[in-house]
Amino acid sequence: MKNRILELRRKNKISQSDVAKALNITRQAVSLYERGEHEPKLETWIKLASFFGVPVTYIQGIEPDYLVISDNTKWTILDVLNSNYFDGLDVDNPRSNEQFSMLSNKVNKLIECMRLKKYPIDFYSSKMIDDLEFELIETVEEYWENNFSFLFQDSRLIRSANKYLEVRGFCRKLDKNDKYYTRYSRQYNRFKEWIPSLIIDDINKYLQENYASDAGKKAFKLIEKKLNAEYSNFVTNILTAKTSNDIEKIFFTYEDNLDSLNLDIKKKKIFDDIKDS
Numbered sequence: 001m002k003n004r005i006l007e008l009r010r011k012n013k014i015s016q017s018d019v020a021k022a023l024n025i026t027r028q029a030v031s032l033y034e035r036g037e038h039e040p041k042l043e044t045w046i047k048l049a050s051f052f053g054v055p056v057t058y059i060q061g062i063e064p065d066y067l068v069i070s071d072n073t074k075w076t077i078l079d080v081l082n083s084n085y086f087d088g089l090d091v092d093n094p095r096s097n098e099q100f101s102m103l104s105n106k107v108n109k110l111i112e113c114m115r116l117k118k119y120p121i122d123f124y125s126s127k128m129i130d131d132l133e134f135e136l137i138e139t140v141e142e143y144w145e146n147n148f149s150f151l152f153q154d155s156r157l158i159r160s161a162n163k164y165l166e167v168r169g170f171c172r173k174l175d176k177n178d179k180y181y182t183r184y185s186r187q188y189n190r191f192k193e194w195i196p197s198l199i200i201d202d203i204n205k206y207l208q209e210n211y212a213s214d215a216g217k218k219a220f221k222l223i224e225k226k227l228n229a230e231y232s233n234f235v236t237n238i239l240t241a242k243t244s245n246d247i248e249k250i251f252f253t254y255e256d257n258l259d260s261l262n263l264d265i266k267k268k269k270i271f272d273d274i275k276d277s
Contacts, residue, residue, distance in 0.1 A: 001038060002061050003033070003036065003059060003060055004054075004058065004060075005019075005033050005034045005048060005059060006028070008052045008059065009034070012052065012184045016030040016031055016034075022051050023047050023048065023051065025044070031050075042170075042173050043173050043174060046170045046180060046184065047178075047188025050180040050184070056166070056170065056238060057166075064162075064166075066163060067158050068162065069152055069158055070162075072165055073158060073161050073165070074145065074167055075141070076161045077161050077199070078145060078159075078162060079136045080192075080200055081085070081103075081107075081151070082134065082140060084103050084104075084134045085103060085107050085120065085133070086104075086121075086134035088102075088103055088104035088105075089101075089104045089121070089248045090100075091121065091129055094119055095108065096108065097109050097112065102200055103199065106203040106207070109207065110148075110203055110206065111147075111246075112208075113211040120140055120144070123137065123139045123140045123143060124137075139212040148203075150202065151199060151202050157195065157198045157199065160191055160195050160198060161195060164191035164192065167184055167187045167188045167191060168188055170184045171184050171185055171188050175193065186262055196198040230258065230261065234250065234254045237250045237253075238250055
């Protein structure tokens with residue numbers, strides 16, 4: 001497929017000389033690239049894409065399928081899961097549901113619901129635990145894949161993992177002093193932060209779909225409307241607050257309203273009704 005350099009240059013009303021100057025190459029090189037008579041190196045593709053503000057694959061004329069689940073895609077998701085899980089884990093109390101991060105808490109809660117006999121930390125030696133060395137070793141990779149394979153059904157997560165791999169590859173090809181490195185490095189870090197949040201969403205969804213109790217469903221239905229209303233008011237008030245004092249008051253009011261809701265629930269004996277049902 002023909003690349004889109006000429007198309008993008010004309011669309012943005014930029015001369016070949018402008019492109020050449022920005023990339024520190026000759027105008028003749030730009031002309032050869034446009035005609036497809038010479039193939040740019042990957043570093044040059046990265047700089048061209050960054051210059052025009054489009055993905056590398058787009059300017060190359062390629063339409064990548066970010067939903068393909070390759071071995072690299074799976075490994076990346078499991079590696080991010082593993083590293084974030086152990087980053088938030090209390091190694092002195094690794095089976096507790098009161099960990100240092102939401103992801104670690106959710107994982108342990110799901111392991112508990114699944115009634116698995118082993119936790120990820122059980123696959124590491126005492127020395128590894130003492131040294132806090134929790135790389136994704138083969139046995140742990142198998143553990144995650146066998147028990148958390150539902151993650152591979154989320155198209156958002158698959159797409160993000162594949163884009164993460166793509167951008168990471170670009171960063172590795174560029175010199176850290178290159179002005180284009182910073183731009184791709186930011187993209188890389190955004191995906192690095194985004195993927196764990198998607199994993200948390202997927203674990204939440206899996207817990208709700210497979211392990212929600214009748215009592216839990218009843219309780220949620222009874223208080224959901226009130227909680228949503230309180231939260232909606234809280235968000236609106238925060239977004240329209242004008243001073244730090246206003247924000248502080250809004251937080252206290254929100255906390256008081258939740259306490260009031262808790263008392264209201266107890267007065268109506270909702271929890272007693274749930275317990276007896």
